[in-house]
Amino acid sequence: MGGAVRWRGLLAHGVAALFCAAILLPLLWLVRVALTDKLTAYKLPPEWVTPRLHNFVEIFTDYPFLTYFINSVVVAAGSTAVALPLAAMMAYAFARYDTGGLPLRLFVLSSQMLPPVILVLPLFALFLWAQLLNTWFALIIAHLTISLPFLSWLLVAFFQGDVRLLEQAARIDGATRFQAFLKVTLPVTAPGLLSAGLLAFILSWNEFLFVLILSGPQTNTLPVGLSAFQTQRGVELALLSAATLVAIAPVFVLLPFMRRYLIKGLSLGALK
Amino acid sequence: MAQITLKNLGKMFPPDVVAVADVNLTIGDGEFFVLLGPSGCGKSTTLRMIAGLEEATSGDILVDGRRVNDDDPADRDLAIVFQNYALYPHMTVAENLAFGLKLRKVAPTEITSRTAATSRMLGIEPLLKRKPRELSGGQQQRVALGRALVRQPKAFLFDEPLSNLDAKLRATMRTELIKLHQSLGATIVHVTHDQVEAMTMGQRICIMKDGHVVQVGPPMEVYRNPADTFVAGFLASPPMNLLDARVVDHAGGLAVALGEARLAVPGAFNGAYGAWRDRDVVFGIRPEDMHDGAGPGGRTPLDVRVVAVEALGPEVVLVAALADGREIHARLGPGFVAPIGSQQRLHLDLGAMHLFDRETRKAIAQRGTG
Ligand SMILES: Nc1ncnc2c1ncn2[C@@H]1O[C@H](COP(=O)(O)OP(=O)(O)O)[C@@H](O)[C@H]1O
Ligand SMILES: [Mg+2]
Numbered sequence: 001m002g003g004a005v006r007w008r009g010l011l012a013h014g015v016a017a018l019f020c021a022a023i024l025l026p027l028l029w030l031v032r033v034a035l036t037d038k039l040t041a042y043k044l045p046p047e048w049v050t051p052r053l054h055n056f057v058e059i060f061t062d063y064p065f066l067t068y069f070i071n072s073v074v075v076a077a078g079s080t081a082v083a084l085p086l087a088a089m090m091a092y093a094f095a096r097y098d099t100g101g102l103p104l105r106l107f108v109l110s111s112q113m114l115p116p117v118i119l120v121l122p123l124f125a126l127f128l129w130a131q132l133l134n135t136w137f138a139l140i141i142a143h144l145t146i147s148l149p150f151l152s153w154l155l156v157a158f159f160q161g162d163v164r165l166l167e168q169a170a171r172i173d174g175a176t177r178f179q180a181f182l183k184v185t186l187p188v189t190a191p192g193l194l195s196a197g198l199l200a201f202i203l204s205w206n207e208f209l210f211v212l213i214l215s216g217p218q219t220n221t222l223p224v225g226l227s228a229f230q231t232q233r234g235v236e237l238a239l240l241s242a243a244t245l246v247a248i249a250p251v252f253v254l255l256p257f258m259r260r261y262l263i264k265g266l267s268l269g270a271l272k
Numbered sequence: 273m274a275q276i277t278l279k280n281l282g283k284m285f286p287p288d289v290v291a292v293a294d295v296n297l298t299i300g301d302g303e304f305f306v307l308l309g310p311s312g313c314g315k316s317t318t319l320r321m322i323a324g325l326e327e328a329t330s331g332d333i334l335v336d337g338r339r340v341n342d343d344d345p346a347d348r349d350l351a352i353v354f355q356n357y358a359l360y361p362h363m364t365v366a367e368n369l370a371f372g373l374k375l376r377k378v379a380p381t382e383i384t385s386r387t388a389a390t391s392r393m394l395g396i397e398p399l400l401k402r403k404p405r406e407l408s409g410g411q412q413q414r415v416a417l418g419r420a421l422v423r424q425p426k427a428f429l430f431d432e433p434l435s436n437l438d439a440k441l442r443a444t445m446r447t448e449l450i451k452l453h454q455s456l457g458a459t460i461v462h463v464t465h466d467q468v469e470a471m472t473m474g475q476r477i478c479i480m481k482d483g484h485v486v487q488v489g490p491p492m493e494v495y496r497n498p499a500d501t502f503v504a505g506f507l508a509s510p511p512m513n514l515l516d517a518r519v520v521d522h523a524g525g526l527a528v529a530l531g532e533a534r535l536a537v538p539g540a541f542n543g544a545y546g547a548w549r550d551r552d553v554v555f556g557i558r559p560e561d562m563h564d565g566a567g568p569g570g571r572t573p574l575d576v577r578v579v580a581v582e583a584l585g586p587e588v589v590l591v592a593a594l595a596d597g598r599e600i601h602a603r604l605g606p607g608f609v610a611p612i613g614s615q616q617r618l619h620l621d622l623g624a625m626h627l628f629d630r631e632t633r634k635a636i637a638q639r640g641t642g
Contacts, residue, residue, distance in 0.1 A: 168345075172361070173351075174346045
């Protein structure tokens with residue numbers, strides 16, 4: 001019996017190890033290539049040279065990588081800053097007052113089911129008319145079409161949980177609806193709101209299609225900017241790797257926080 | 273302190289769940305009033321309508337004679353203790369206690385003194401700096417109680433606050449709540465599905481079923497004169513034995529026909545029960561009104577077969593079968609022993625018997641022309 005359990009454990013670990021390898025190997029490869037020079041980057045089987053950081057310097061000095069980075073930060077932070085409070089209000093209305101009932105909720109969700117490419121052309125036409133193409137503002141609005149419905153759907157669950165009873169306790173204690181929201185609901189659901197915000201940030205950070213169509217060289221964000229590394233002098237593999245690593249670094253920094261808050265948010269642990 | 277009156281109170285949840293139907297009650301100023309009933313009978317909904325957390329779909333709620341149906345919960349000045357306490361998880365115990373006072377703009381010095389007095393009374397002073405998640409269930413319960421007490425509201429609404437405690441702590445808290453009520457003289461509406469809680473704590477109890485009030489009265493009165501088979505079967509453990517029977521003529525008087533057995537009805541009841549001759553009834557007798565000895569006389573014998581003997585210490589519960597297999601429970605003295613399967617003769621105190629209409633399940637009056 002003990003043997004069977006051990007075998008099953010080994011099997012589970014084996015599968016997990018394979019899974020990790022599938023995810024990690026490309027990343028490790030990326031790190032290796034980013035630390036080599038332009039020529040060795042192409043060599044197969046891989047050749048080991050003294051790791052050097054010059055690629056990381058070059059992307060900032062010889063390419064507009066810093067501009068892309070700043071664009072990404074502004075657009076991701078901007079769209080999140082707008083989406084989070086709006087989505088929280090919408091989700092609260094859904095959860096507490098059943099505003100619009102199921103039809104409205106499904107309508108909000110259905111906007112997520114459209115392929116983004118269907119949205120991008122009308123948006124292009126609108127921004128062209130409003131002379132907003134190639135601005136941060138346009139990108140922030142475009143990314144809101146993704147994050148706002150997604151977040152408002154996600155946050156409904158946070159407001160429907162145990163916090164509802166806490167809000168009622170506060171109302172009995174003498175709080176108005178708004179006071180109960182401000183002093184009880186908001187602090188209690190803060191971890192959930194924060195993790196949802198991080199999620200929105202990452203969504204915007206990684207978005208490609210809208211940026212490709214709606215922005216130009218001055219406002220390109222990282223995903224589109226990175227694709228430029230492939231076209232100037234063939235594929236600059238080493239530079240591209242270094243740029244990719246810098247581009248995904250914030251996601252890696254944010255993910256652990258998001259995981260922690262998301263779990264905390266989902267199990268408020270308020271009542272037992 | 274306040275009097276609470278419910279007039280034709282009803283609550284329907286869309287599309288068609290009638291949670292509370294036409295409840296009429298007056299809870300006296302300073303009364304410890306218990307709403308008792310099985311899960312889902314509408315107790316919480318009734319309490320939440322009083323508190324203002326649910327809107328009544330019909331009827332009126334009066335506090336001290338003033339209609340409060342349209343008042344905000346905050347303005348009703350009632351306090352509620354929830355089953356799972358609903359303490360604010362992001363505040364310390366002290367902040368939980370002070371929250372309602374701050375909202376009501378009580379002066380800071382008074383908040384301090386009232387919080388201190390309440391926590392001293394409940395023995396939660398050492399916990400004041402902790403967060404709710406760092407407390408045991410019993411401690412959370414005390415804090416929830418403290419949060420209600422410190423506000424000095426017009427009335428307290430308790431929604432099964434003891435049901436999450438272990439049996440021993442529950443018994444202690446029962447006593448404490450009774451003492452608390454005596455020292456404060458507060459109006460308390462206490463909701464529970466536990467008949468022991470209701471019997472021991474309530475000055476009056478209200479038994480609910482399917483959203484309706486079945487019976488209201490002091491616990492012992494309800495216990496002695498249950499209005500129907502539901503109440504009879506709900507109070508006490510083991511509850512009243514309820515057996516389908518018929519009323520028949522017997523030796524110049526009346527008897528209850530229980531299978532082959534004939535239990536002669538005491539002469540005093542003949543007048544009232546006469547109208548039920550040859551009709552289907554439910555015969556009810558409490559376990560403690562059956563004995564293993566003939567006693568001083570006046571008891572009616574009934575032969576049974578022993579199914580189980582449950583020795584509880586101060587008493588023995590005998591589970592026995594009638595000739596036709598129907599089971600009854602009897603509470604006997606601690607000395608009772610009998611082998612399983614053996615025949616025993618029980619002696620019934622029929623002065624304490626009850627009859628119920630088989631169809632309506634309502635009690636049949638014992639005296640008068642019923
Ligand atoms: N928000 C609600 N929506 C629909 N039905 C409800 C709601 N709250 C309670 N009910 C129903 O109303 C009835 C009474 O519920 P409740 O008052 O909680 O019973 P109790 O507290 O006596 O267990 C139950 O049938 C329950 O399913
Ligand atoms: Mg309930």
